[in-house]
Amino acid sequence: MTTDDLYQIDEEYRNSIATVDQQGKRIWVYPKKPTGNFHTWRIVVTTFLLGVLFTGPFIKIGGQPFLLLNIFERKFVVLGQAFWPQDFVLLAITLITFFVFIILFTVVFGRVWCGWMCPQTLFMEMVFRKIEYAIEGDAAAQRRLDKAPWDSEKLVKKVGKHFIFLLISLLIAHTVMAYLIGIEKTWSIIQHSPSENLAGFLGLIAFTGVFYGVYARFREQACIAVCPYGRLQGVLLIKDSIVVAYDWLRGEPRSHLKKKKTEVKTGDCIDCKLCVHVCPTGIDIRQGTQLECVNCTACIDACDEVMLKIGKPKGLIRFASYNSIKDGIQKIITPRVIGYSAVLVLLLGVLSFTLATRTDVETTMLKVPGTLYQRSTDGYITNLYNVEFINKTFESISLEVKIESPATATLERADGKNIIIPEEGMVKGIFFIRIPEADVTNARTAVKVGIYQQGKRIETLKVKFIGPVGRSTDLKR
Secondary structure (H helix, E strand, O other): OOHHHHOOOOHHHHHOOOOEOOOOOEOOOOOOOOOOHHHHHHHHHHHHHHHHHHHHHHOEEOOEEOEEEEOOOOEEEEOOEEEOHHHHHHHHHHHHHHHHHHHHHHHHHOOHHHHHOOHHHHHHHHHHHHHHHHHHOOHHHHHHHHHOOOOHHHHHHHHHHHHHHHHHHHHHHHHHHHHHHOHHHHHHHHHOOHHHHHHHHHHHHHHHHHHHHHHHHHOOHHHHHHOHHHHOHHHHOOOOOOEEEEOHHHHOOOOOOOOOOOOOOOOOOOOOOHHHHOOOOOOOHHHOOOOOOOOOOHHHHHHHHHHHHOOOOOOOEEEEOHHHHHHOOOOOOOHHHHHHHHHHHHHHHHHHHHHHOOOOEEEEEEEOOOOOOEEOOOOEEEEEEEEEEEEOOOOOEEEEEEEEEOOOOEEEEOOOOOEEEOOOOEEEEEEEEEEEHHHOOOOEEEEEEEEEEOOEEEEEEEEEEEOOOOOOOOOOO
């Protein structure tokens, strides 16, 4: 009989989640306070990422925000560069590229994003849970406190904890609002009475309520039941994906630690269940990869500590793939990885080309609806066009519009004014294109229009010019 035969998991656990009982009621998770090398590194990573998150709204690049996602005014600023609804294709390619990168990263390294970089996990485990440990104690002390009758001690601890939770939620809400509308507008909302900006005030209250509800009550359910990324693990992970895994070949069969040696050969796992007790989602990693696992590595630290105490090598629970444990060979380059990598390289190429060819001005030139052409007394055919200029920069721009071809065509603006587009603004105008009737040889003539900034052509447009040639009836407007 092999070790694989001894290690038979009851697959029934996959039909339910660890935080809900058979009656559908919530099972509150009391994870033991984690310690260890991986946890120390998580503190370092969390400190850096949260530092970037909270300082981000104050960072300026070229006088513009480091990151602004103003969905209300449809304005986005990334690394000081403005993007508008007209850049939708560019933004879409960027998002698709990001998601493909996350998928590729997941295929190779599993759900490391969730445990080490996701804001939900960082705030829950490294901020709110730390405060809970400091006020209420470790898991056992929290259980006792929750079961204890309401007295002055319990009241002080519970009220104090939730008050701090509320303050942190308020801070997070203001930070998110700063990323949405800008730090200046957020600061204005803070300084003025709620009645002067009721929408902004209600938005802050709503954000605060959501964050407080998630971190005070909903907690790990956001990762288990709500997050679509967690649900996708079943199709993204493969047997060569590197995840937090239990080495069943080394650990099974389990046995409790005994002073007297027996002749029965047992595995290194002494069934102390510390890996279960420290898990923030309440699972038993020894049952295999599960959708609830966020790769936080708390079980690795707990198991390594036990292995050192009983004189066994560390790594009973470690970062590994199923196949690397079963066959002893870790494969990273697989057909799926190659396929996702090829798609990612293609998307990066398209994104780079799109960024390189992106112009500061977006110009749209269309014939005025309902018009055909006009024949003037001096022998010219005239078409009327609506032109819209959008300035994507933070400085005003002066433009010049010229006819590139045909050579005999001329262009005039109806109001005769110069084209000056204000910063982040838009200008609309009506233009006439005139061509000598003798040169109009087709019912539809292609006219090439150049847009110039400081003598440099930044954009070329092609428009259709309608003439009388080829029509049985002479239409006049």
